[in-house]
Amino acid sequence: MPTPDELAARAIGERIQNIRTRTGRTRAVVAGLVGRSEDWLRDVEKGRLQHPPGLEMLLRIGQALGVRDLTEITGDHELLVGISRRAGHPVVPAIREAIEGVDLAAVPSPINPTELAARVDRAWRLWHTSATPRADAGAMLPELIRDGRRALRTLDGPERRTAAAALSGAYALSEQVLAWVADAPLLWLAADRCMSAAEIADDPVTLASAAWVLGNVWRSTGREEDAYRLASDAVELLEPQLDGDADAQALWGACQLHSAISAARMGREGDALRGIDQAIGMARALPAGSAHPWTLFGVANTEISAVSVQVDLRKSGGALDAASAVDPNAIPSVDRRARLWLELSRAYAQQHDWLGTLGALRTGTAVSEESMRCHPLARSLAAELVPHGGRLNERESRALAGRLGVTA
Incomplete structure (x- = not known):
């Protein structure tokens, strides 16, 4: 260095x-x-x-x-401009205030932990079903976080643990909403508080869910090995819970996908493919219609992750083959449906098939323009299309880049 x-x-x-x-x-x-x-x-x-x-x-x-x-x-030591607080989406400031703020006022009325958990579940459903997930789910988070923190101050026993699990879910959703649109310190704080609340809940499924969240942040900040080990630890934690517990089974599978993607980022093909195989086996064994509310783990999400793994391993042909098995209409999350098309566009770009890249990126943008605007890979591909797509694609490539807020 x-x-x-x-x-x-x-x-x-x-x-x-x-x-x-x-x-x-x-x-x-x-x-x-x-x-x-x-x-x-x-x-x-x-x-x-x-x-x-x-x-x-x-x-x-x-x-x-x-x-x-x-x-x-x-290198100009006279120019000191702090830039650590990033807000790449209108919902970020209010979520930041809720996460970073300190509320010492008396709680005006008791908070029902069961109702709090139901509200968090509704926010997660909105995240998965809205075409503008950050705007819609993000608007719910500040009040959920504040109420969850107040509940922890006033409740005890089983009710406090229920509230802690709900608060962990609110912080987990914050990490999803803030990813790519907020600064790394805020993401770290959301993930850390997600884990802290999970420790209070003292439940293996909630702890594994928090590990899934923290691993996302570790992987996105270059700590793939740490993310891989954490996902492996979460899988081990869940092993005794698998008999008859659908949530534990789904989280076990989601953590296998997590480890597979982390391994692929490190170029460890065997570990990556092993994780996909483990996950698809669990996905096919789950009861029809069951899904963990955060990860929506199931066959469709496992198939998308198989595409991501192939792209990260730079096996574009394998990625396109894996994508051919995916039914986009079976993907229960709008954001994940858009991500499928982003992964396809990455695979086409690896082959320098710019017409295919443009088509996949346009489809993903039609599914959720917000999701694509917020993802750096989508924006980077849109920028790459303009100079590399040829005159046949140039006009539409520039139009797509404009939609995604990219100056090419």
Whole structure:
């Protein structure tokens, strides 16, 4: 790792590249987060742009890289601009206030933990069924989090554990809503509080669910090995609960998928495929119509994860073959349905099939434009399409990039 003195002599582009590689972020992800193409970011890092990025763009790059202040990029110690609080969606500030805030006021009325749990379940259903999941489910979260925290202050015994499980579910949904649109510290805080509430609930299924959430954050911040071990620990925790407990069975399968995706990101093909095989076996054994309310684990979600694993292993042909077995209409989550088409677009892009990439990305955007606008991979692919798709695709590629908020 370069020393501060070595970094001091480096240009801005070199600093960006060093921070990006040190933190395990790919050009595709960072470029997608700032709404530009991977080639553009490469030119920034190599100092090839005729007009270097301005302050606003440097702020966006800094947010994507998770730096504490802009001097880490500029080297200008007179310019101190804190940029750690990111809000890439209108729901983020209110959720942040609920998570970070401290409420010491007396609780005005008793909170029924069973009703709280039902409200959290409704929010999860909205997340899965809405075409604008962040806007709709995210609007419910601030009050749910506040009520859950108040319940923990006033309840005890079994009622407190029920409230803790519900609060863990609210924090878990916050992680889903905040992913890619909030800064890493807020995601970490949501995941940590999800686990803390699960520990109070003292229930294996809730603890495994929280591990699933925390593993998502670890994997998205470059800690794939930690995420893999955590998912494996959750699988082991659930083993004694599998006999006749559909929620435990579904979480066991979801954690197998979690470990499979983490293994694929690390290039461990055998572990990744083993996790998919374990999950599909459990999915087919579950009672018809059963699904864990958070993960919606089942055959359809397992098939989508099989596509993701093949793409992450850079086996685009295998990804397209796996996708051919998926019935999009059987996917119970709108966001996950859009993700299927995003994975397909990634597979086509690996083959430089830009017409296929455009078609899959357009379909995913039609399923949930919000989901695609918020995902850095979708934005990066949209940006890549414009210069690489050829004149046949250029007009529609630019239109799609505009819909996703990308300047190509």
